[in-house]
Amino acid sequence: MKRLEKDESLCIGCRQCEEACSQAFYKVSDPAKSCIRITDREDGTHAIAVCTQCGKCAEVCNTGVITQDAKGVYRLNKKECAGCLMCVGFCPENVMVQCDDYLEPSKCTACGLCVKACPTGPIRIVEE
Amino acid sequence: MIQMCNVPRYADADMAEIQKMREAHQVLKHVDYEPKDLYHGYTDKRLRIDLSANSVEILDIPQEVKEKFVGGKGYCLRYLWDATNPETKWDSPENAITMSAGPIAGITQYAGTGKCLVCTISPMTDIPIDSNVGGYFGPFLKFSGFDVLELTGKAEEDVIIVIDGNKGTISIEKAPLEHKDAHVLGEELTAMYAEDEKDRKNVAVVCSGSASEHCNLSMLNFTFYDPKRNVVRLKQAGRGGIGRVFANKHVKALVCRFKGVKANLNHVYDIGILNKDGLKFHREIATLDDKQNSMRKSGTAYSLRTLSDYDILPTRNYKYGGTDKIDEMAPEVWQNQWLTQGGADGCWYGCSMACAKTADHFLLKTGPYKGQRVCVDGPEYESAAGLGPNCGITDPQAILELNFYCDTYGVDTISYGTMTAFLMECYENGILNKERTGGLELEWGNIEADLEMLHLMARNEGFGKIAALGSHKQKEYFAKMGWGDMAFMNDIAMEQKGLEYSEYSSKESLAQQGGYGLTNKGPQHDEAWLIFMDQVNNQIPTFEDKAEALYYYPMFRTWFGLLGLCKLPWNDIVPADNSLTDEPAKVPEHVDNYLDLFYGVTGVRIDRDDMIRQSERVYNFQRIFNIRLGKGLRKNDAIPYRSQGPVTEEEYLSRQERYDGQLVEQVGLTPEQVKNMSLQEKMAATRKHREAEYERLIDAVYPKRGWTLNGVPTVAHLKELGMDLPELLAVVEPLQDAQP
Numbered sequence A: 001m002k003r004l005e006k007d008e009s010l011c012i013g014c015r016q017c018e019e020a021c022s023q024a025f026y027k028v029s030d031p032a033k034s035c036i037r038i039t040d041r042e043d044g045t046h047a048i049a050v051c052t053q054c055g056k057c058a059e060v061c062n063t064g065v066i067t068q069d070a071k072g073v074y075r076l077n078k079k080e081c082a083g084c085l086m087c088v089g090f091c092p093e094n095v096m097v098q099c100d101d102y103l104e105p106s107k108c109t110a111c112g113l114c115v116k117a118c119p120t121g122p123i124r125i126v127e128e
Numbered sequence B: 001m002i003q004m005c006n007v008p009r010y011a012d013a014d015m016a017e018i019q020k021m022r023e024a025h026q027v028l029k030h031v032d033y034e035p036k037d038l039y040h041g042y043t044d045k046r047l048r049i050d051l052s053a054n055s056v057e058i059l060d061i062p063q064e065v066k067e068k069f070v071g072g073k074g075y076c077l078r079y080l081w082d083a084t085n086p087e088t089k090w091d092s093p094e095n096a097i098t099m100s101a102g103p104i105a106g107i108t109q110y111a112g113t114g115k116c117l118v119c120t121i122s123p124m125t126d127i128p129i130d131s132n133v134g135g136y137f138g139p140f141l142k143f144s145g146f147d148v149l150e151l152t153g154k155a156e157e158d159v160i161i162v163i164d165g166n167k168g169t170i171s172i173e174k175a176p177l178e179h180k181d182a183h184v185l186g187e188e189l190t191a192m193y194a195e196d197e198k199d200r201k202n203v204a205v206v207c208s209g210s211a212s213e214h215c216n217l218s219m220l221n222f223t224f225y226d227p228k229r230n231v232v233r234l235k236q237a238g239r240g241g242i243g244r245v246f247a248n249k250h251v252k253a254l255v256c257r258f259k260g261v262k263a264n265l266n267h268v269y270d271i272g273i274l275n276k277d278g279l280k281f282h283r284e285i286a287t288l289d290d291k292q293n294s295m296r297k298s299g300t301a302y303s304l305r306t307l308s309d310y311d312i313l314p315t316r317n318y319k320y321g322g323t324d325k326i327d328e329m330a331p332e333v334w335q336n337q338w339l340t341q342g343g344a345d346g347c348w349y350g351c352s353m354a355c356a357k358t359a360d361h362f363l364l365k366t367g368p369y370k371g372q373r374v375c376v377d378g379p380e381y382e383s384a385a386g387l388g389p390n391c392g393i394t395d396p397q398a399i400l401e402l403n404f405y406c407d408t409y410g411v412d413t414i415s416y417g418t419m420t421a422f423l424m425e426c427y428e429n430g431i432l433n434k435e436r437t438g439g440l441e442l443e444w445g446n447i448e449a450d451l452e453m454l455h456l457m458a459r460n461e462g463f464g465k466i467a468a469l470g471s472h473k474q475k476e477y478f479a480k481m482g483w484g485d486m487a488f489m490n491d492i493a494m495e496q497k498g499l500e501y502s503e504y505s506s507k508e509s510l511a512q513q514g515g516y517g518l519t520n521k522g523p524q525h526d527e528a529w530l531i532f533m534d535q536v537n538n539q540i541p542t543f544e545d546k547a548e549a550l551y552y553y554p555m556f557r558t559w560f561g562l563l564g565l566c567k568l569p570w571n572d573i574v575p576a577d578n579s580l581t582d583e584p585a586k587v588p589e590h591v592d593n594y595l596d597l598f599y600g601v602t603g604v605r606i607d608r609d610d611m612i613r614q615s616e617r618v619y620n621f622q623r624i625f626n627i628r629l630g631k632g633l634r635k636n637d638a639i640p641y642r643s644q645g646p647v648t649e650e651e652y653l654s655r656q657e658r659y660d661g662q663l664v665e666q667v668g669l670t671p672e673q674v675k676n677m678s679l680q681e682k683m684a685a686t687r688k689h690r691e692a693e694y695e696r697l698i699d700a701v702y703p704k705r706g707w708t709l710n711g712v713p714t715v716a717h718l719k720e721l722g723m724d725l726p727e728l729l730a731v732v733e734p735l736q737d738a739q740p
């Protein structure tokens, strides 16, 4: 399965990953439109929330719009999506993106753009 | 535990057979039309189909109707009134079946927003019945351009009506070959009208079942296609015999196809509001459902054990409020052994509450489908309770089999359960015996006899013909045959206005006695489900609280039916801090969500009072509709004594301590006096007291509702509501001074 893996100890909180993700899919710089989410902890470290490809979103979707591709990545077929947002609400990592300008949410495709943008290497794509 | 990922997909329908069926259709009428887009939740169009004339009309809905009736049940009743007259009976050609989904219906972001309301003049009550049902038909009808559908007249032979909301076509077709049972017919029509497998989710069917041609208890099944299981699911517009009217009009099914469900087909005023509240609600379910009711795991059947523990679960025809065998049907049993876990079981898009559970590949042991493995929808609480403990049955296998056959035959599980419980008590008392039932030994818990009666009913044979009458007419028949004493049967038959009670034992809750008795359609809990509040949570302790609740909740709950909403997401989950609010029973945050949804869809801001006002208009309209048809006065709100207190000695003795205590605390006797009374004297004193309490309750509730003590809406109240319509005044004005 192809997915993002993280090591929070290496994160410096620069948010280049969020920038890369929201630019790639929404053409804006907006952390709310990123499928990777960084939050600062009080002790100066940073929490990274990424899609673990757990498949919860696919399970709750009543129309089977989210399906696994050959590499095990859960992909959302926007054409068939009814925009019900259940997947967004049930994602245990809270990393699906919903914004009012679009009728459908979006999710991480394990494309690796965030990995490329990150200067310090806390996130990487693994295939297992 | 059965997990969704391990459930094999159901087999496809035989397309060659389906092709043959389709070729046998004869088109009686075909109409092309331009589907009107929705705007702020409305199309403002009405589709009227007269089956006698094979005519199809598309009419405008005037602004005034929209303002006063809102949609959903409001529209259904308005157009039912217009189609009928004071003499109309259920089988009069002019009786209409009206269906409307309401302005919020069809949004996808918030749970429970796909309901369709259905009204007709009922064969069981002879007054309007209304039912609130899931499945995809209601929203698809809207997307196809219609806020309301009205079916009148009678076809000569079985027809289906097909609406294609993408192509803009409506046709009436003779359809002789399709099967009648819903689980088969639903599959056949879904496969027939879907362009390919992927398109099946875009087809919704409404049909009854093979019992509907002769059985008063018949309902309508509304389908939706479940792509993960590859099976057509069934939801029911259950109460009051709508299926019988449908079959009497020779309508075999309605089909609506609409491809392209998206988040904003309602062209709402502000989608951001819907997204925000919808997401908030999904998160609430995701985090709290497991800690609260586990609706996603066991559906409404979760409550069986709680209700048994609190003396509310109707047992043996409502004699008792629970059973010591309840563990056999505890939530864990349903979850671990019968109901598939992890399915996306909403009856419309976006329902994260997902209460529409199934028992998959369930092996049938009796009847025409014996030996087949089928998908059983449910059981919902009402079905499990009515088919189960109320008839002395606690075996989930039997309950599922009964549930399946009721659904596919088109029989209302609630009426069937309550009626069977009555028949079993008649059997116990010798009103019925083996000769009279044609060999059916209707003893408590006799599963074989129960199923056999159901199969006979579907085939219209033997004692099944009597069963098909429903309790109200059965009483008359048994009395006429000299089999039983009418007064006793009136006490134990749990029906009012001709409709069987739903499954809560109201004996120990005055509020719920009113919740059942003071309803418009008959004793169904959806108007005033107060028993939990009263008996479990003790939220309405005083007499005044109860009377007030019988004003507020019926109005509040009516609102869901106007808008096309399900009530379960309102209070079957509550926000984590709900108990800290001023009125936890009302779930204030969720009420605010609904006000938001109304604003987000229509662009009109309303507050909590406006919400009640909207309902009151329709509620009073329905009450006057009942009066117009001769059944809307105080005398019609009388209830069977079984719902109020102990009819038999064994019932009294089962709660003797409580009843004796109440003679002291409530009736004012001394403990010494009670001790010296015979059982019969105590029962008579209890009855006198309880019946008087119910009358006192009515005296308190009617004025709150703006009614005279005879139950007639006052002219002043109608004026205040803006409902002083000439046709309503004509009904109520002559009755303003009439005494009960």
Ligand code: SF4
Binding pocket: A050, A051, A052, A053, A054, A055, A056, A057, A058, A074, A090, A091, A092, A093, A094, A095, A096, A107, A108
């Ligand atoms: S988006 Fe969320 S729910 Fe879906 S696979 Fe990723 S982590 Fe799981």
Ligand code: SF4
Binding pocket: A057, A060, A061, A062, A063, A064, A065, A066, A076, A080, A081, A082, A083, A084, A085, A086, A087, A088, A104, A105
């Ligand atoms: S928003 Fe789309 S993908 Fe997500 S659950 Fe709803 S229909 Fe499925």
Ligand code: SF4
Binding pocket: B111, B112, B113, B114, B134, B345, B346, B347, B348, B351, B352, B353, B354, B355, B356, B566, B567, B568, B569
């Ligand atoms: S809560 Fe249940 S009945 Fe209500 S809409 Fe959801 S799935 Fe349907």
